Amino acid sequence: xxxxxxxxxxxxxxxxxxxxxxxxxxxxxxxxxxxxxxxxxxxxxxxxxxxxxxxxxxxxxxxxxxxxxxxxxxxxxxxxxxxxxxxxxxxxxxxxxxxxxxxxxxxxxxxxxxxxxxxxxxxxxxxxxxxxxxxxxxxxxxxxxxxxxxxxxxxxxxxxxxxxxxxxxxxxxxxxxxxxxxxxxxxxxxxxxxxxxxxxxxxxxxxxxxxxxxxxxxxxxxxxxxxxxxxxxxxxxxxxxxxxxxxxxxxxxxxxxxxxxxxxxxxxxxxxxxx
Ligand SMILES: [Zn+2]
Numbered sequence: 720x721x722x723x724x725x726x727x728x729x730x731x732x733x734x735x736x737x738x739x740x741x742x743x744x745x746x747x748x749x750x751x752x753x754x755x756x757x758x759x760x761x762x763x764x765x766x767x768x769x770x771x772x773x774x775x776x777x778x779x780x781x782x783x784x785x786x787x788x789x790x791x792x793x794x795x796x797x798x799x800x801x802x803x804x805x806x807x808x809x810x811x812x813x814x815x816x817x818x819x820x821x822x823x824x825x826x827x828x829x830x831x832x833x834x835x836x837x838x839x840x841x842x843x844x845x846x847x848x849x850x851x852x853x854x855x856x857x858x859x860x861x862x863x864x865x866x867x868x869x870x871x872x873x874x875x876x877x878x879x880x881x882x883x884x885x886x887x888x889x890x891x892x893x894x895x896x897x898x899x900x901x902x903x904x905x906x907x908x909x910x911x912x913x914x915x916x917x918x919x920x921x922x923x924x925x926x927x928x929x930x931x932x933x934x935x936x937x938x939x940x941x942x943x944x945x946x947x948x949x950x951x952x953x954x955x956x957x958x959x960x961x962x963x964x965x966x967x968x969x970x971x972x973x974x975x976x977x978x979x980x981x982x983x984x985x986x987x988x989x990x991x992x993x994x
Contacts, residue, residue, distance in 0.1 A: 723753025724955065724970055725977035725984075726948045727906045728823070728861055728886040728932035731757045731779065732767040735936040735945050743935075743947045744775060750949035751970075754977070754984050755779050756932075758823040758861050760786035762807040769817060780984045782820035782861050783811055784849060787827040787842045798827075798838035799845045811852050819983040821853040822861025823886070826874070829866045843874070850878045859980055861886060872898045882980055886932055889916075892923040899928050904980050906930040908938035909950045912957045921961050930980070931955055931973045 726747070736743055747755065757768050757779050768781040785807050788796040811821070826842050833839050853860045859882035864871035868890025875883055883903045887910070888895060895905060905924050911917045921929070931951050933939070939946025940953055952966075955973070959966040978984060 722971050722974035722978075723751045724931060724951045725754045725756070725974045726752055726933050726935075726951050727756050727884055727930040727977050727981070728758055728908075729755055729935040729948055730760070730937070731755060731771055731935070732759060732764040733936050736947075740771075743949075744778065747948040747951075748778070750952050752948050752951060753778070753974070755948055756782060756819060756861065756977075756981060756984070758782040758820070759784055760823055761789055761791070762803070762810065763791075765807070765810050765814070769814065772817060780819040780981065781817060782822040783807065783814065783818055784820075784822040784824040784861065785845060786823050786863060787825050787846065788832055796832055798833045798842055800841045801844055801848075804845050804848060808848075808852070811856065815856050815858075818856070818858060819981045820861045820884075821849055821856070821858050822884070823863050824849040824860060825863035826867035826871050827863060827865045828870075846871075846874065847878060850875065850880055854879070858983070859883060864888065864890070868894045869897075872901065872903065875903070876901050884930060884980060887934060887938060888920070890920075892920045895920060895924055899924060904928050904930050904976055906932040907954055907958065908932050908934040909940045909946065909954045909957075910934075910938035910942075912940055912953055913942070918961050921958055926962060926964070926969065926972050927976060929958065929969075929973055930977050931958075931969075 772779045772781050861884050886906050888905045933948050935946045956966045959969040
């Protein structure tokens with residue numbers, strides 16, 4: 720069985736890709752990307768990711784999720800509330816056969832975005848509801864955590880979550896290792912190559928618990944440039960260097976981890992409607 724790269728967390732429905740997505744996808748394929756797990760932040764994107772799955776059925780694997788921060792089409796973010804989830808709830812069930820994950824969901828307790836107790840409580844309610852959806856649909860979760868590493872992992876453990884990807888994780892190594900014990904997997908985007916801040920964390924997490932992602936169009940090598948999935952090669956090489964392995968080894972093991980965590984990616988290929 721041959722493995723290409725699996726980008727475990729990207730946002731192809733983002734406005735930044737509207738103009739030239741075919742070229743972006745082409746470059747990803749040329750770089751060896753085999754699967755793009757395409758997550759959402761808001762219900763307004765759900766339809767778009769299903770369209771993308773139809774357009775690139777052997778590449779795009781969709782996840783539906785309501786992110787802890789909502790932009791609603793503007794550049795200003797605010798903390799999520801339960802009303803934001805209302806329109807999303809029936810869609811999870813309606814399109815359950817098409818989904819490979821519930822995400823992007825999670826907790827973002829950055830003081831600037833979630834200044835009040837109420838904000839944090841609302842985020843927690845929205846997160847827990849979606850953990851329950853994932854459980855009911857037997858889907859893994861694709862999770863964001865910022866300034867909330869420990870509480871995110873503890874919440875998932877309390878709710879019996881067994882399959883989770885913690886994307887762009889930036890918590891302490893000791894907290895990550897708690898998550899490893901729970902069986903959780905951690906993915907890192909090209910932005911980790913910008914400095915050595917996460918080297919220690921990456922060194923301590925066993926490779927069997929690591930996946931690759933790009934979080935395109937964000938979190939690329941250069942802060943102010945649009946990121947795209949072909950940049951996955953850079954983070955693969957970076958992780959390989961830290962762990963003293965070959966990039967090929969990291970590519971194969973992380974892809975294997977990804978298909979184990981998101982088994983429906985492989986099954987999906989047969990069920991995408993052809994029209
Ligand atoms: Zn994301």
